[in-house]
Amino acid sequence: xxxxxxxxxxxxxxxxxxxxxxxxxxxxxxxxxxxxxxxxxxxxxxxxxxxxxxxxxxxxxxxxxxxxxxxxxxxxxxxxxxxxxxxxxxxxxxxxxxxxxxxxxxxxxxxxxxxxxxxxxxxxxxxxxxxxxxxxxxxxxxxxxxxxxxxxxxxxxxxxxxxxxxxxxxxxxxxxxxxxxxxxxxxxxxxxxxxxxxxxxxxxxxxxxxxxxxxxxxxxxxxxxxxxxxxxxxxxxxxxxxxxxxxxxxxxxxxxxxxxxxxxxxxxxxxxxxxxxxxxxxxxxxxxxxxxxxxxxxxxxxxxxxxxxxxxxxxxxxxxxxxxxxxxxxxxxxxxxxxxxxxxxxxxxxxxxxxxxxxxxxxxxxxxxxxxxxxxxxxxxxxxxxxxxxxxxxxxxxxxxxxxxx
Numbered sequence: 001x002x003x004x005x006x007x008x009x010x011x012x013x014x015x016x017x018x019x020x021x022x023x024x025x026x027x028x029x030x031x032x033x034x035x036x037x038x039x040x041x042x043x044x045x046x047x048x049x050x051x052x053x054x055x056x057x058x059x060x061x062x063x064x065x066x067x068x069x070x071x072x073x074x075x076x077x078x079x080x081x082x083x084x085x086x087x088x089x090x091x092x093x094x095x096x097x098x099x100x101x102x103x104x105x106x107x108x109x110x111x112x113x114x115x116x117x118x119x120x121x122x123x124x125x126x127x128x129x130x131x132x133x134x135x136x137x138x139x140x141x142x143x144x145x146x147x148x149x150x151x152x153x154x155x156x157x158x159x160x161x162x163x164x165x166x167x168x169x170x171x172x173x174x175x176x177x178x179x180x181x182x183x184x185x186x187x188x189x190x191x192x193x194x195x196x197x198x199x200x201x202x203x204x205x206x207x208x209x210x211x212x213x214x215x216x217x218x219x220x221x222x223x224x225x226x227x228x229x230x231x232x233x234x235x236x237x238x239x240x241x242x243x244x245x246x247x248x249x250x251x252x253x254x255x256x257x258x259x260x261x262x263x264x265x266x267x268x269x270x271x272x273x274x275x276x277x278x279x280x281x282x283x284x285x286x287x288x289x290x291x292x293x294x295x296x297x298x299x300x301x302x303x304x305x306x307x308x309x310x311x312x313x314x315x316x317x318x319x320x321x322x323x324x325x326x327x328x329x330x331x332x333x334x335x336x337x338x339x340x341x342x343x344x345x346x347x348x349x350x351x352x353x354x355x356x357x358x359x360x361x362x363x364x365x366x367x368x369x370x371x372x373x374x375x376x377x378x379x380x381x382x383x384x385x386x387x388x389x390x391x392x393x394x395x396x397x398x399x400x401x402x403x404x405x406x
Contacts, residue, residue, distance in 0.1 A: 001399065002033045004093035004118075008104035010038035010053075011045055012291070014238060015316045016100050016125040019193075019215060023097070024049065026218075026392040035091050037084060039104045052087040054080050057104060071169055075176055077106040084112045095399050098122040098187070102134075107177055110186040119406035121398055122184075123191040125313060129184065130204040132170035133159045137242045137310040140352070142333075148205045151175055184208055188402035191395075193314035194335025200311060211398060216391035217319045217382060225325035225379045226299050229368035232258035233329075233361060234301035236294050237317050239265035244307035244331060249274055250354035252283060257365060260297055264288040299324045302371055303364045306330040306340075309351050314339065319386050322378030327371050329360045345378040 007020045024034045028049075038044070040053040054077065057070055073079070087093070096113050098120055113120050126134040132154040136142055145153040151171040153159075160166035177183050190210045192198035198210045235248055245261065249271065252259045259280075261271070264287050275283045286297070298304060304321040306312070311334035318339045321328050328346035330336040340346040347363060349356035364371040 001095065001396075002035065002091060002093040003027055003399070004035045004037060004087060004091070004096040005099070006037045006096060006101055006105065006109065007099040008039050008101055009041065010036060010047065010051070011041060011043035015215075016123075018316055019123065019125070020099050021045065022216070022218065022388070023392075023395065026388050027395075030392060030396070033091075035087060035093060037087055037105075037109075050087075050091060052083050054083050054105060059103060074103045074106060074169065075173055076108045078108070080105045080109050081112050084109045088112070088116050088118065093118060095403060096120045097399075100125055100128075102128050107183045110183045114186045117406070119188045119402040120186060121189045121191060121402050122187045123193070124197055124201070124210075125193070127197070127201060127204075127311065129190075129206045129208070130201050132167070132174050135242055135310050136200075140241075141309060142311055144204060146174075146204070149174075149178060188405055189398055191398065194338055196311065196335040196338065197313050213391065213394045213398065214386055215314045215316055215319060216386045216388050217316065217323050218388040219323045219379075219382060220388075222320070222323050223295055223299060225323065226375065227325065227372065229372055230300055230302040230326065232260060232301055233303050233305050233365075234260040234262065234297055235305050235307070236262035236298060237306075237315070239263050239268040239271060241267050242308065242310035243267070244309040244352065245271055246274065247307045247309075247331075247352055247354050247357055248305055249278070249280060249283065251357040251361060253278060253280060255282075255358065255361070257282065257361070259283045260301065261285045262287075262289055262294050262297055295320065295324060298326055301326060302368065303346075303361065304328045305357070305361075306336060307351075307357060308333055308336065310334065312336050319382055322375070322382045322386075325372075325375035325379040327364060327374035327378060329357065329364070331357075341377075341381070344374065345381055346374055 005024055009017055027034055034049045036051045040056045096118055127136045128134045132151055151174040154171045155167045158164055158167045160170045190208050191213050192210050193215045195212055198212055272285055304326050308331050314335045318328050328340050330340040330348055331351040332348040333351045340348055342348045347360040349360050
């Protein structure tokens with residue numbers, strides 16, 4: 001089978017790109033032909049497969065002269081359509097698998113796929129189908145004000161980086177794609193990595209056909225699981241407000257336990273300032289590290305913390321921690337409780353409640369053998385339910401179903 005994988009970023013920007021590259025690798029291992037379409041960027045991975053690129057655009061630093069062109073590209077990219085047409089002409093894919101295509105590529109490519117009679121499936125890594133700013137998060141917690149297509153709330157509350165102009169464009173984008181052009185009707189199947197996300201987007205008004213297929217990790221490609229107690233707590237991931245890392249700083253204040261923060265993002269400076277102001281000398285900020293180095297810090301820790309304040313979908317860092325046999329303490333929100341089985345593979349706590357998080361930390365830090373047992377249970381869970389083989393088999397079944405329906 002020839003499969004076109006489409007994602008705006010072709011470098012390891014986050015979990016969606018890790019999923020993209022794993023999907024391509026696992027499909028190739030089964031003998032399938034893979035073609036990529038994304039955006040030109042100096043950070044792009046050196047892919048051995050045929051790759052088609054739209055021109056680079058930086059939405060954050062575009063000058064005022066470029067902003068009109070950028071706005072047009074977000075709404076409907078003619079360039080992306082032309083690049084896709086070339087990829088189809090040269091490789092004739094059987095199916096297209098879309099990941100994050102919003103803004104830099106835009107869903108305009110769905111019209112090209114429909115004209116070429118190529119079925120499309122799309123993995124949902126966030127809530128963009130129902131939220132102009134992806135996250136269903138505002139003012140410190142979940143927000144569902146755009147339920148049923150009431151996208152004007154995005155403008156009213158300036159949800160996009162506090163900017164009226166950016167929020168207005170985000171709302172127009174949603175109206176155009178969902179109400180006017182109805183572009184997502186061209187997608188045969190939407191893939192939800194968590195049951196929570198599947199239920200939530202439907203609850204908020206999205207009517208497309210959604211199926212559940214959880215994320216996976218290849219345990220064979222990761223270091224051997226730990227079987228002895230670790231030391232301290234670690235958070236690894238992107239540093240943004242909705243990830244809830246401030247709750248971790250509050251929880252470890254007064255505890256004599258090393259705390260390691262691995263990752264970077266727009267909230268990093270704020271977190272470092274808070275730690276310095278409160279003299280949290282036992283908290284280390286290591287910044288963005290390579291994947292293998294990050295895993296070494298995870299393997300040395302006693303527990304991994306995932307303190308999200310937003311409706312987390314199905315974060316890969318939980319599965320990676322389990323694969324290394326480390327228990328996870330996660331907030332009870334979004335899809336996290338589907339992964340972190342309370343009292344079995346880790347513990348859960350009320351989102352934003354640092355006292356509840358501190359209590360959970362102490363349970364595992366003061367009972368290292370319990371932490372080891374929970375970590376090993378997480379490893380068994382990954383092997384049984386979140387393996388590369390089960391994911392690839394499920395994905396191919398979705399492809400076959402889409403081809404049959406098409």
